[in-house]
Structures are given as C-alpha cells and as structure tokens.
Amino acid sequence: MLSSLPRAADLYQLAAAGKSYTGRIDPSEFQRLLSAVHRAGRRVEISLRFGVEEGVHYLRGELDTELVVLCQRCMAPLDLPLGSRFLLGLVRSAGEEPLLPDRFEPFLVEQREMDLHALVEDELLLSLPLVPRHPAGECLQPPYGGGGREAGSGRQRPFAVLAGLAARGEKQ
C-alpha cells in the first residue's frame, strides 16, 4: 500500500537514485479527477520508476484504475477502465526537447521540486476519453435516453418550427 506520493520531489534526484514507487491510492485523494467523473471506482494502482538511460533522466509510469463516468449518448453510468502508460524524459528547458530520443515524451521540469501526486493526477486526467460512450448498441434505452428530454410537453418540435418559418416566408 502506497501511503502517499511526495508532494515535493526533485525528479532529477529521484532518477539519479533509481527510485520507484508502487502501490495503491484511494481515488478520493484525487479531487480534480473526481470532479471530472461521475464517481470513483476502484483504487488507483500506481507504478512509478525513475532512472537514467542514455543520459536521459526519465520517469516510467503505469497507472490503472476504473472510474464511473456518464455515457455521453444515453447519459447512464458507464464503468470505464482507465490505464495510462508513459515514459517521460525530463528536460530543463524547451531547448533540450529535440535532444531526447523519440521514445521519451518530453516533460519540462520547471521547479526544482515538483508534486508527484499532481503529476499522477494529471496523467490520469489526460487519459480520460473526451466523449465517453458505451460500445455501439449497448446504450440503455429510455428512461435514461429520450424520457427526460420529452418530459416537457410545452416544447416545440424543431421540424414544426422550421415548417412554420418556411410558411411565413412564402407569405411575404
């Protein structure tokens, strides 16, 4: 069990020392992530390995969890397995980026000490799909889908409105 990730860590130092962190964190610790989803799922499995390869200080990460989001087609809850794999090559300035071998994703280290907890949360947020949906054909039917939308009886049907506009145009 990973009690907590350092909130202030020198990433270059961790890489030089070959540090690693593995364990599980309760999703309730990731408030920004929770506000982006419907509700938390199982605990976040975290594996972070720092090291140096070809002179590049890197962070290799594997994150796995499952969250509950709302399907953007039928608006019903959807269990979303979320996995993130990344290999970040640390750079101190944008000028160092072209020197990185292709397999590294540049990660700009702006301060001497960075928040590992926030870094993990950022990576999870980045791996969220923009428009989560059930697989084709697996969406729930009303009441989740159309029921709510048709509840207001006073609403005009768009085609009726268009027809009305067209009729008015003909008269003028």
Ligand SMILES: [Zn+2]
């Ligand atoms: Zn759906």
